[in-house]
Amino acid sequence: MGLASLLLESGDMVKQRLDGKKDGKKAVARAPFELGGVEVQPGERRRVDIPTPSSFGQAESSISVIVHHAKAPGPCLFVSAAIHGDEINGVEIIRRVLAMRALRQLRGTLLAVPVVNMYGFVAQSRYLPDRRDLNRAFPGSQKGSIASRLANIFMTEIVAKCTHGIDLHTGAIHRSNLPQLRACLDHGQTAELADAFGVPVVLHANVRDGSLRQAVVERDAPMLLYEAGEALRFDEVCIRAGVQGVINVMRHIGMLPQKKARQPAKPVVCTKSKWERAPAGGILRPQVALGDRVHVDQTLAMLADAAGENELTVTASVEGIVIGRTNLPLVNEGDAIFHLAVVEESQNVADNVAAFHADLDPDNPSISNEPAITS
Numbered sequence: 001m002g003l004a005s006l007l008l009e010s011g012d013m014v015k016q017r018l019d020g021k022k023d024g025k026k027a028v029a030r031a032p033f034e035l036g037g038v039e040v041q042p043g044e045r046r047r048v049d050i051p052t053p054s055s056f057g058q059a060e061s062s063i064s065v066i067v068h069h070a071k072a073p074g075p076c077l078f079v080s081a082a083i084h085g086d087e088i089n090g091v092e093i094i095r096r097v098l099a100m101r102a103l104r105q106l107r108g109t110l111l112a113v114p115v116v117n118m119y120g121f122v123a124q125s126r127y128l129p130d131r132r133d134l135n136r137a138f139p140g141s142q143k144g145s146i147a148s149r150l151a152n153i154f155m156t157e158i159v160a161k162c163t164h165g166i167d168l169h170t171g172a173i174h175r176s177n178l179p180q181l182r183a184c185l186d187h188g189q190t191a192e193l194a195d196a197f198g199v200p201v202v203l204h205a206n207v208r209d210g211s212l213r214q215a216v217v218e219r220d221a222p223m224l225l226y227e228a229g230e231a232l233r234f235d236e237v238c239i240r241a242g243v244q245g246v247i248n249v250m251r252h253i254g255m256l257p258q259k260k261a262r263q264p265a266k267p268v269v270c271t272k273s274k275w276e277r278a279p280a281g282g283i284l285r286p287q288v289a290l291g292d293r294v295h296v297d298q299t300l301a302m303l304a305d306a307a308g309e310n311e312l313t314v315t316a317s318v319e320g321i322v323i324g325r326t327n328l329p330l331v332n333e334g335d336a337i338f339h340l341a342v343v344e345e346s347q348n349v350a351d352n353v354a355a356f357h358a359d360l361d362p363d364n365p366s367i368s369n370e371p372a373i374t375s
């Protein structure tokens with residue numbers, strides 16, 4: 001408001017503004033955030049434990065949600081990890097995000113869920129006690145299996161209250177993923193969020209697989225799934241990329257102030273990917289790394305038996321970028337060994353990946369100012 005218009009205001013109007021009134025109506029303070037029967041006041045951060053179905057090993061179990069309900073209104077974002085109980089990079093990503101001083105300037109509400117599948121987390125397992133995959137049980141139901149009930153609790157208590165979501169995953173045991181996003185880019189704001197997050201590769205998929213991502217998209221909320229690293233391992237670059245990505249998204253949607261930092265390079269969007277499988281059992285000697293650009297017929301690995309005989313060359317069957325690979329050299333015939341995102345022959349993704357890794361070098365300070373985890 002300019003000085004001239006201020007001078008034109010009547011004394012009454014100024015008084016109303018100072019009283020927090022506008023247009024004769026009282027300015028309403030932001031309502032508390034209600035979760036699991038607990039009220040979190042504006043300006044408060046609080047942990048809320050939501051009871052989950054009991055298992056034979058744990059009479060009582062819960063999902064812990066850290067609710068940071070800012071005084072200023074804004075979007076409501078959930079950030080979740082360990083839906084697959086052994087995928088722990090996301091647990092550390094959430095710890096670092098919650099420790100950041102930047103959250104003092106938060107607008108809106110952040111719901112951080114470091115461990116969704118506590119049963120699997122305790123057992124160091126991807127699955128639930130009934131061997132089901134929680135990420136195939138969404139949206140779930142009140143009266144279904146333990147997986148279905150847990151999915152239903154997550155949907156009704158958390159997703160239903162949020163405007164945006166980020167779910168954090170890793171590769172499976174003995175398999176690493178290049179930091180990447182999986183997202184349904186046809187859906188409204190999702191493509192924008194994927195650009196803002198800032199990883200080199202986005203796999204676009206419109207899936208119907210009972211995943212959290214499908215259930216959230218069907219509620220018409222944008223959601224990203226971040227995949228990076230290996231199960232049961234911490235990976236500093238993957239963790240840093242995740243922290244940076246979550247903060248970038250929060251800045252993009254107005255939960256944190258925009259920074260005039262360099263915009264991340266546009267990710268390469270892939271709609272198809274292919275797992276290259278071992279043509280025979282044997283001992284694998286990979287010749288390509290995560291993030292490498294590979295061409296059709298390029299050697300990916302050598303494969304031989306324990307005596308070094310019966311050697312085979314494993315080659316790429318598509319033009320692609322290596323977004324996942326096995327870390328275990330011992331392979332059976334048919335094992336998935338390299339995951340290639342299919343790209344056009346002309347696309348140069350390698351520079352993108354190299355710049356991305358240089359930015360996240362563990363020897364440099366990170367945005368969260370956390371000491372690097374040495375591995």
Ligand SMILES: [Zn+2]
Nearest residue numbers: 084087169170
């Ligand atoms: Zn996962």
